[in-house]
Amino acid sequence: MPGEDTRTRARALWEGLAGTPVSFPRAGGIRVVVSPASGLCPAGWTGVVVLGGSALVTAPDGGTATSVRDALRGLPADVDAIRGALPATGVLGPAALAYLSPDRFRPAAAPPTVERLPGDHPALRALEGAAGDDDAGEAALEDITSPAFVVRERGEVVAAAGYRAWPHRTAHLSVLTAPGARGRGLARRTASAAVAHALAGGLLPQWRARPEASRRVAAALGFEELGAQLSVELDPGSPTSGWA
Template sequence: MSIDAPAARARALWQELAAAPDAAFGTPPRPGVFVSPDSSLAPPPWVGVVTIGDTALITAPTDRAAAVRTALDGLSTTRLTDPGTVTALLPVSDTLGPATLAYLTPDALRPPEPTGTPTECLPPGDAALRALSEEAGEEDAGESGLEEITSPVFVVRDGGTWVLAAAGYPHWPRDTAHLCVLTAPDARGRGLARQAASETTAHALAAGLLPQWRARPAASRRLASALGYRELGAQLSVRLV
């Protein structure tokens, strides 16, 4: 499968999440800007910017779309997801991101070398997963999205009851598997997250889903790249004054 195939599927996904009639990625260097109070590109009522390749899609609350379009028209996708650039052009009180958006083709998955510890499956919401979230802390657990998982959760234990790493995905629209990964602080750097994420990615591919990896931390981006994910875009959310 060519890399254009996941890019096209990714655009279709985010166009649906934009929740605006006729929402579409714009033609460079003009992003598509749409009024959508129900958009999932950003927390309501923020402005959401998503880029895939050299195209961009932006949603804004009803009364701010015109100003956003005027301020951001003509920018490259790199600058559209740069907080410094956007805050210099719009009255912004807060930003979220940017986060990279990476996708994986079925022939690109690179499973890790065995760690010697088997991978197990748990149902979403298992008590052992809640314990892992508590150990990781509110910020890391929230970043991971572990509580949103609807798939089987692939975990690596310490040989007992404690889960050291976990991965799974919620099933997003357009047959997309949004990867969620979390590792206990003391277990990082041992390849356990890669092991759990590899099993999760393989599960998604077997179901015909498009694996999506959204990441802000550099370590998460490196992990995705090691598995074969390719960064195709980015996401930025901004709250206007």
């Protein structure tokens, strides 16, 4: 199980990103707050983060918050149950949230050679082009603030990982592998180098992912899933009581 310090740091991160003074409720609870500046979701959406069996939900205004509370009353702090109760015109997620305690880290084997590149190197943009918009968008390599840790084959970067510095000394991981190079452990090796770099700086590695393959890479490195994140664009015309 992840250490208490890891759980505390993860909760503190998302409480800060909520954009208003708030804390997670006790286990099993759902807390809904008004926060137009929430970092849990795009502007104007409703954001949901479930950690350790409790849920924090941000709404863009008071009316929406009231309707969300009514819709979620009596539900468990479960991301799928929450998603099912909210009428939506747009949804992002849910994505699993996993974190790594230093003593749980399982580094990948060293070979093949992992090279370090600047985060804005053109070779990374070429990798994104080869991977396609969906996978490149999921990885968000263009957002990293760390060096990029890469593997080359025949001179081309075929796998890369790095992280973006988030608040509360959190390292948000990004990992991408070219379609033709998948299934050979390259994501694990590049991610391992990025995680080692983050841990050396005293950062908390965070892995947010929807694809099962990505979640398996995180688990192989020692990450443990503590919860999930969901963003919902609510349907203003829903017949749900209080919405229309």
